[in-house]
Amino acid sequence: MNIEQIKQPFTDIFPGDFSDNPMQRNTPKVLFATVKPAGFNAPKLIAFNPDLAEEIGLGPYEEKDLDFLVGNHLPENVKTYATAYAGHQFGNWAGQLGDGRAILAGEIINKDGKKTEIQWKGSGATPYSRHADGRAVLRSSVREYLMSEAMYHLGVPTTRALSLAFTGEDVVRDMMYNGNPQLEKGAVVIRTAESFLRFGHFELISAQQEYKTLQDLADFTIKNYYPEITADGIDKYKQFFENICTRTANLMTEWFRVGFVHGVMNTDNMSVLGLTIDYGPYSMMDEYDLNFTPNTTDLPGRRYAFGKQGQISQWNLWQLANAFHPLIKDEKFLEDTLNQYGTYFWEAHDKMLCRKFGFDELRESDEEFFTNWQGLMQELQLDYTLFFNQLEKLNPESDIKSLFENVPYVILTDQRVKKLEDFAKKYQDRISSNTISEEKSLSLMQHSNPKFTLRNYLLYECIEEINSGKTEMLKKLTRALENPYEELYPEFSAKRPSAYDDTTGCSTLSCSS
Template sequence: GTEIIAQHATRAHKKVGGIRRPASAMPGHFRLAPLCSPPRACRAALSVLPVPSPLSDLARPLASPPTSGGAPSAPPRSPSRRLPGRLSLPRRGGIACGLARKFGGFAESPPKEWSEAMESPAGSAQDGGESGRCEERARLKLEDLNWDHSFVRELPGDPRTDTIPREVLRACYTKVSPSAEVEKPDLVAWSESVAELLDLDPREFERPDFPLIFSGVSPLVGGVPYAQCYGGHQFGVWAGQLGDGRAITLGELLNSHGERWELQLKGAGKTPYSRFADGLAVLRSSIREFLCSEAMHGLGIPTTRALCLVATGKFVSRDMFYDGNPKEEPGAIVCRVAQSFLRFGSYQIHASRGNEHQEIVCLLADYTIRHHFPHLEKMSKSEGLSFEVGQESSSVVDLTSNKYAAWAVEIAERTASLVASWQGVGFTHGVLNTDNMSVLGLTIDYGPFGFLDAFDPNYTPNTTDLPGRRYCFANQPDVCLWNIAQFTTTLSGAKLISQDEANYAMERYGIKFMDDYKSIMTKKLGLPKYNKELIGKLLNNMSVDKVDYTIFFRLLSNIKADPSIPESDLLVPLKAVLLDIGRERKEAWISWVKSYIQELVSGGVPDEERKVTMNSINPKYILRNYLCQSAIDAAEQGDYTVVHRLLKVMEHPYAEQPGMEKYARLPPAWAYRPGVCMLSCSS
């Protein structure tokens, strides 16, 4: 929560540039130019975060965006086109099949081994929606899951199926099979709530072959495994092709509510996108991803989920601190679940490859809207979705005339809401590259993440991020705006949206973020209305005294709205987190609590009612890094019970849970050692 300086997020460009190969760039590496500077309305929205000037000095400017590149220049739109950059929806034998043939995907008569993927057991994906296809049904065995592989059916694929590292062109995926070395697969942990999403009978976890299937040794009946192709900006620099280097999607299924879910094994072996890596994962990082996926869901934050975690019985060499001292660690595979694993980089990679690849961006955009934003297909002029673009332009954006513009705006708003929710619970992602940004507004790719212990806006859990702290807690809203700029640049380069529409999406990001952030902070303090000065002074005090973020807000609900409380008793409810502060700091806190009580009195909400409301947004339990490490240490010795207990606690983070108080304590001294409070990307 520090002041957002929008000019750090995007540099001033009067127009969207074309993709240009920098003179020093290696072949195949491009930098995508950022969009023009955000309109004044966006800058204003992002400049009013409730943090006083002492904290704003802690913010580091983001790494300068690339100075060259962007979307390829193209001829101006023809005024005769019905909609800007709009494509007809793919139909059988139409654009979808035509492009797939053109770009090396499935042939007009698909190969025999691909025919299963081309068939839809749940009916045609062109029927305008997925809801209502399935009737309510009993919990299913693995063999009876309702598969519907729309991604491989409707999008162009790589004609090769080997895992030799290479540039994969004109394709959204490569069909590969799991290939991780497995000796004695062992089921470490599982989530029954995720099984319920899939209509999977929880008794399936007890099957002897379950660990074999979810370690990739045995095929999952009905699955069509593949690895996705995507690129991305890493630490502000275009990195070219990245892709699923060790994640292999098993397939997509539809549950009884018509919801689409994708199952993916992370650490399942090499793919063409593995580059120089081994395609594997270790138990340490897999436990963290499994637990945090479910913990974030418990907190009510949009996230990918985790069905299960399997230890492979083999060891994997990892250099945890990148200091030249690798060691052998237990291997593991986590089954991640999401409605889609599409990222900003899924579209960027094709835009970066020139004009002849722009059609794939269009095809992928149509696919995404059709399956994951179907309401945008049904917009009409009667909805009146026309807006002026900020105060710097007289342009008007009509979202009903361009579904892609409406889509970009919705992605921007979903992302803004997601980031606001992170700031509310003190979550720091650690690696907010564009290939780690979900187009569905989900938290995705749990690497060196961390929740705030002592409040520090400059906190980053990622050792790789230490030099510039680009991805520190305070910078998350800013850097995600920068990422939105890269995404809208991709869409404008494909002639799907105009520059005004891109600017409007960025405006909406700023407005939506501030609306949600103000609402969250107001509720966290139990205030009758938002009070910028009061919240700003609080965050300043918390930063100066390194107050535990989670415990403080939980204790805050114990303060009574009673102005007659003696000054000597004002800090009693907060004494657990205000240890060892001197007289001057104590006076600062007393002054703040007095102001806070006055605000509570003006609200007139009974103390107990307010306490219930505050405790519903201020968690008692969060997945602190030291708690993860305790579970990892035990699991590496073959004891999975700590993982199980931690999972159960984190599924209900707002409840008191008598007997589990040890999971809500201040971190011990050892929690600040290297490899616990801060981690590398080694996993």
């Protein structure tokens, strides 16, 4: 890999703390602190993403590159750093936060001029580690490496993963925060994004009343990541906020399309570019449940449950609006924009459902259809992915019980079969009124409904195998997630086995996950 191309334009523009001190502390009036990765004596590569390396301009992997992938070797021109940000966590203002176990190497520009930031996760403590060690364990690193790539291939805006490696050291973690700490294998992921800028970066500066730096950061973000914005003055910042709202709504719609539950939608985990960022206690949907949260820390309130992700994203945007107010100074504009957000999101959401069902367009009567469908999904505990896969096979001659027998997580009694039959009739009546061909309808469904999603139980099994020194399942999952709209491995297209219903690290996850 050609790591000498990595540059650091961000640090040339904004104030920072150049003490190279990883000790936890407040860093008021600065946006970053220089800090070096911890370094590891016996690293071992687990996985590398050659397609991404080529795409971003790093080129093919060589054995000597392992030292860079874990932060042991740095290009001469690079001074690594962690950024400071703030945020609202579970609805409460948390003050200064920051990159607690992430360290930025900088930015690389490929031959087409595309910029990509490169960041280690799990490479040691930073000033923002808040009494933690800045390390990462294998299970959380595997989950981030695989899921970020899975989301990319599903067509969902996301950060991506370049590499996954053992650090060669053990890390102490209390997985469920219940007083049972254990040694786990340490790992480092290199993740990439166009930018890792978050709502929380703007929240921190605004809360500190550093309004000139706030304006500089907004200008920097617009210039580098929002070229479509051409207005000047306050109108520029208004368009910036509107565009963030649109990107966020589109992202939430994509999460609903594939059945993704983030699990910890704090404002510091929200990207101003509309990317899925920070893969912690997430889950893909097994049985459909609007009230499902994979995060034990989110119980019992279920603030970040699947069905609440739209409204929570709007709440988070309200906090960003407060941070932007010193630039925009127009309360009515901000209020109107946020009120319109709900309208835009639900229209985008329902149009997305139309594509999943193969409908030609969104009609007024479809709202009742979707409401009834959601009720059926929850009552029969139907598997979200498998339901739509089977629906694509539905025809007037279908035996409904046989078609859907492997979809519910409850026993299909005669009464439940009758409810499925009633739904199927209403669905076929709606499909028959389409103004598009059956082929076009089916194509809409096939491009909207993945055949493969990276379920938690598959991740759990993969992590267990890697812990035992095997990588065959990792390779199979990688091939499957790179082709999610094909059924490469039928054994992966199945309901969660009941043996995993109450398995820690599979059905139940914490922020440590």
